[in-house]
Amino acid sequence: MHSQLPHTLQPEEPTPLIIPRADHPISRKKIDRNALKIMYRLKDHGYLAYLVGGAVRDLLLRRQPADFDIATDAKPAQIKKLFRNSRIIGRRFRLAHIFFTDRITGRQQIIEVATFRKKLMIDEKNLEVVTAKPTMVNNTYGTPAEDVQRRDFTINALFYSLDRFKVIDYLGGLEDLEDGIVRIIGDPYERLIEDPVRILRAMEFSCRLGFTLEEQTLKAMQFHAPLLKEVSPSRMHEELRGLYTKGTTSAMLDLAAKLGIISSWLPYPTATMLSQTRQLMQKMEGFFSPATNEQQLESLIVTSLLLPEVVNRCGISPAPPLHQVNEAIELLLHPLNDCLHLPRYQRHRVREIIIGIFRLCSGDKRIKKLKKRPNFYLSLFFFIQLGREYPKELGKTIGFWHKQVSRWPATKDDQVVDPKLMFSDQRH
Structure with a gap:
């Protein structure tokens, strides 16, 4: 040494x-x-x-x-x-x-x-x-x-x-x-005042490398966590885009909750659904490799953050009307956008993904029409995850789509996701 x-x-x-x-x-x-x-x-x-x-x-x-x-x-x-x-x-x-x-x-x-x-x-x-x-x-x-x-x-x-x-x-x-x-x-207290975003970087290194946060660094992070709310949304967005590619966002959410600083990072009520959010995001990070899905990562992460609360507000059985789902998305996206400064096209994609999930929840079986919709495969992935959480409510519809997907031709090399793997524990 x-x-x-x-x-x-x-x-x-x-x-x-x-x-x-x-x-x-x-x-x-x-x-x-x-x-x-x-x-x-x-x-x-x-x-x-x-x-x-x-x-x-x-x-x-x-x-x-x-x-x-x-x-x-x-x-x-x-x-x-x-x-x-x-x-x-x-x-x-x-x-x-x-x-x-x-x-x-x-x-x-x-x-x-x-x-x-x-x-x-x-x-x-x-x-x-x-x-x-x-x-x-x-x-x-x-x-x-x-x-x-x-x-x-x-x-x-x-x-x-x-x-x-x-x-x-x-x-x-x-x-x-x-x-x-x-x-x-x-001095960690002074350095975090200079740049509060270092709190997120410290958590990312700890999660990705499996390292321990030094005692004074940890105390300063907890003390200055409220400063994250003062970081400009554009700066926060720029920093988080880099962190998303590391594949540690779910672990960072867990660590932030343990440190008691999650509410300084994410707005209410997104920060209150942590258990469901982390589980969903962990599955998403395991399936969608950052190396090959960089363009979709931000919308996938935001969908993981919002979906549990949308389900909590709208329910899934019976399937809620889509206008109700859209209203819930808008209510939840607004404070998240104030915090993260999401580009318009990303907000649109998140809406498309979540609306697509609830189309599938409703039992919509118009296969050809649904497959042509933007982000259908991303919606299908999250729908399958919901099916595992709510087998009684969605089991029959999940079975239908599993049967359909198994008949589809082999995935082309340039396709972002392989729908057949979504129904197994294999990772992309």
Whole structure:
């Protein structure tokens, strides 16, 4: 076990712990080829270039990273000069996106390259300048040691360098990684005031990695949970869209309930149907792979959140009139939309899915017509889940559709879901 380093902001620049290649599992074979090209070009031109964040964390855990982000001491304009296939983006955070296109598949890849930054201490001397140029707060460049203090969690504050292929640890992130701990960098109470969305990120890491929330981090999350209600809906939507792809939303709901912060995340009455919601969402996440169903994920998750309460209000036997179902959807969507800023097309899709579920509940057997409706297969999936919860009320109709689906031709490779698998415990 490596010696633990301080986790709080230090008045002097700390000396990092250096982990040589022989003592860590990161191999260049596991690093994206284009990311390596960028790092080597920056290095060859005299700049520092580190692999950072989740990529280093996942490689140390022997997982395959989803993204490969790079940090450097080259300024955005210098990066753009080195890479013709790059573009400088952002006003709040100025950084470079470097674009690659696979010659065989045509798939586009974007690798993010950011310049090391430091936290700008605002005082009487620079207050006037900062007021005139507020973007300076997030675009004051610094050293790797200063940059690492701005990151969110110690396990995301590790650097990998091509110089002797070492891992650089300023804040004890490696020990937290080995011990399975999610710890906010610095004072967690202050850091959560800066960005309350870190509460959701901490829960996501805890659920996805099976890590424990560090005690002070946990207490600060519970104390500052009400700040989530003050996050702009557009920011919340942007953050959650990224979290949905991790396949841990159901586990996050469960953890939020255990921590007593679910009502700060989701509006009433959605937050009160947690038991049914989590069970339904767990089945949905098990069937619809995030990798192949990314476009549908948000509407599937929102449907999972709303459906238990729609059933609670409208019932399923006898099947309620569709106008009553639609009214219930609208009443529940409104507060959820205020919180999550759902795009109009997603709200429309959620309505279509839930209305489709209740068409099936009513015993509608117009097979050809129903199959042509948008999102029919998504409605069918949720209808089957309801059938397992209400076998007496829906068993006969479920049996009818099971028989019909078993006669349908084999699923095409490009079809999003396989309806035959919906009736079994197999996963897509």
